Amino acid sequence: MKNDPVDPTIRLAIARWPQDAPRGAVTAFCTEHHISRKTFYQILKRARTEGQAAALEPRSRRPKTSPNATSETLKDQAVAMRKSMEDAGWDHGPISVHDQMLKLGMQTPSIASLARIFSERGMVTPAPQKRPRSSYRSFRYPMPNACWQLDATEYVLEGGRKCVIFQLLDDHSRVAVASLVART
The missing domain is CATH 2.20.25 (N-terminal domain of TfIIb)
Structure with missing residues (x-):
């Protein structure tokens, strides 16, 4: 599969690949194991620079930075706004906080981000959800053709x-x- 990580046994075989392998062996290996030659050479390069053990596990695909992440100061401002609205007796849900922050000309995260921030900070009291459908017991008469x-x-x-x-x-x-x- 395209995005599936390469199996560790295949990675080990690549890490132990001989320098004097015959011409065409890499292509045959890649075809047999359904990987690209680019992936093969990336793993081989990593094994030769960082050692065989480093080549056995894929690197994390997580980005090094998250530039779109909500800053802590903005989170603190949103929490303070919610607290002040709650103390004043106003509705203090994410939509209300979002609208109030916009009215005051403040930088505002999305409504979903505000809801997530309030949940992370423990400011939301969970409301009881609807009963799950699995809890409903349908009526079933005990004998056929009786009802x-x-x-x-x-x-x-x-x-x-x-x-x-x-x-x-x-x-x-x-x-x-x-x-x-x-x-x-």
Whole structure:
């Protein structure tokens, strides 16, 4: 795969690659192991400059700097703004803080960044979420054909005529026992 890291056993084979390898051996090796020659030579160069052990693990792909990261001073300003709005009795959610900072002409991070900052600083009290769907227990009658359920749906046909669709379901197996379409 294109972005998958190269397997350590392949990296070790590259790190131990002989200086006097026959012509075409690198291409054959790369074809066999589904890696590019550029990757092969990058690993080989790293093994020869930093040692075999360094070549066994890929380098981190994380950038050295994050220029778009929110500065600590801006985070502190946002927290102070939220605190002052809370003390004044105003709404102090991320949208309100964002709008207030804009009104005052301050540099403002996005609403999502403000929400993340407030969560990181422990200023948000978690609200109870909706019940998970897995907690709902649907009704299921214990025996088949002992209890039925009748559903009706009104449907408008072309030309404006209406009809009603009746469906009779078995409450145990959910099998459609019968269905009927009737004019209204």
